[in-house]
Amino acid sequence: xxxxxxxxxxxxxxxxxxxxxxxxxxxxxxxxxxxxxxxxxxxxxxxxxxxxxxxxxxxxxxxxxxxxxxxxxxxxxxxxxxxxxxxxxxxxxxxxxxxxxxxxxxxxxxxxxxxxxxxxxxxxxxxxxxxxxxxxxxxxxxxxxxxxxxxxxxxxxxxxxxxxxxxxxxxxxxxxxxxxxxxxxxxxxxxxxxxxxxxxxxxxxxxxxxxxx
Numbered sequence: 001x002x003x004x005x006x007x008x009x010x011x012x013x014x015x016x017x018x019x020x021x022x023x024x025x026x027x028x029x030x031x032x033x034x035x036x037x038x039x040x041x042x043x044x045x046x047x048x049x050x051x052x053x054x055x056x057x058x059x060x061x062x063x064x065x066x067x068x069x070x071x072x073x074x075x076x077x078x079x080x081x082x083x084x085x086x087x088x089x090x091x092x093x094x095x096x097x098x099x100x101x102x103x104x105x106x107x108x109x110x111x112x113x114x115x116x117x118x119x120x121x122x123x124x125x126x127x128x129x130x131x132x133x134x135x136x137x138x139x140x141x142x143x144x145x146x147x148x149x150x151x152x153x154x155x156x157x158x159x160x161x162x163x164x165x166x167x168x169x170x171x172x173x174x175x176x177x178x179x180x181x182x183x184x185x186x187x188x189x190x191x192x193x194x195x196x197x198x199x200x201x202x203x204x205x206x207x208x209x210x211x212x213x
Contacts, residue, residue, distance in 0.1 A: 002125055002147045004192060007042060010034035011102065012064040015194055016042065017151060019122070020051050027055045027122055028078075029142070029151050030194060031068030034104065039071045057120065058082040059153025060136035061089040062166070063096045065194065069107040081112040081120075083131070085138025089168060114140060127151075130181040134174020135162030141182060149190035150201075156182050156191055158199035161210045178211065 007016040014032035026046070033039045046053060056078040058065055069080050082090070094106045114120065116131030120142055127142040132155040139162075142151040154162035156178050164171040182191075187202030204211060 009038045010064055010067055013195060014064040017192060021123055023123055024050050024052055025054050025123055026051045027057055028053050028072055029057050030059055030065040031072045032064050033068035056080050060139040061086040062136060063093040066093055067104050070105045073107055079110050079112055081114050083138030083140050084113040089136055132177040132181050134164060134170050134177045137168040149192060151192050154194040157193045158196045159208055
């Protein structure tokens with residue numbers, strides 16, 4: 001069984017996830033640690049629990065989800081993994097940081113591309129890679145059927161959806177992504193979003209004002 005640890009980082013209040021198993025191996029999703037204190041919070045948790053980070057995954061590449069990429073890569077020798085359609089967002093992130101008054105050290109090494117329909121593995125556990133664009137052109141979600149949860153990035157939130165007024169955003173595409181890729185999951189599936197509290201697929205189908213007809 002997998003354990004999910006949530007950190008909320010940066011002035012943008014982004015959710016970073018460390019998901020680990022009984023072998024103490026872990027995947028870091030969307031490291032949003034911005035300042036030194038937040039970076040040490042992340043590293044301290046990993047050290048105190050004897051974890052070994054084996055993959056770094058970005059659901060998408062808006063700045064708040066990649067603030068900590070360079071730190072994670074330097075500290076654990078990993079490269080970021082994301083959809084190829086996020087390449088442009090990745091390149092835009094440093095200028096976005098300056099525009100929002102949030103400059104950060106940008107990762108500049110090699111990256112690995114993930115594509116929809118593939119699987120992400122952590123030892124015996126697998127995640128289905130779901131293509132959920134609309135908030136960003138190459139947004140991905142990661143579904144663990146065995147463990148009953150999905151990492152949704154900024155596609156689906158508790159009571160809301162990702163904004164679509166940023167470069168590459170598309171409202172109709174996002175609604176279609178959510179309905180076809182996420183709302184088709186079992187209703188008791190936990191949704192770990194890029195911002196805000198945990199929810200379930202069933203709760204969003206019933207109560208999310210963007211998704212109820």
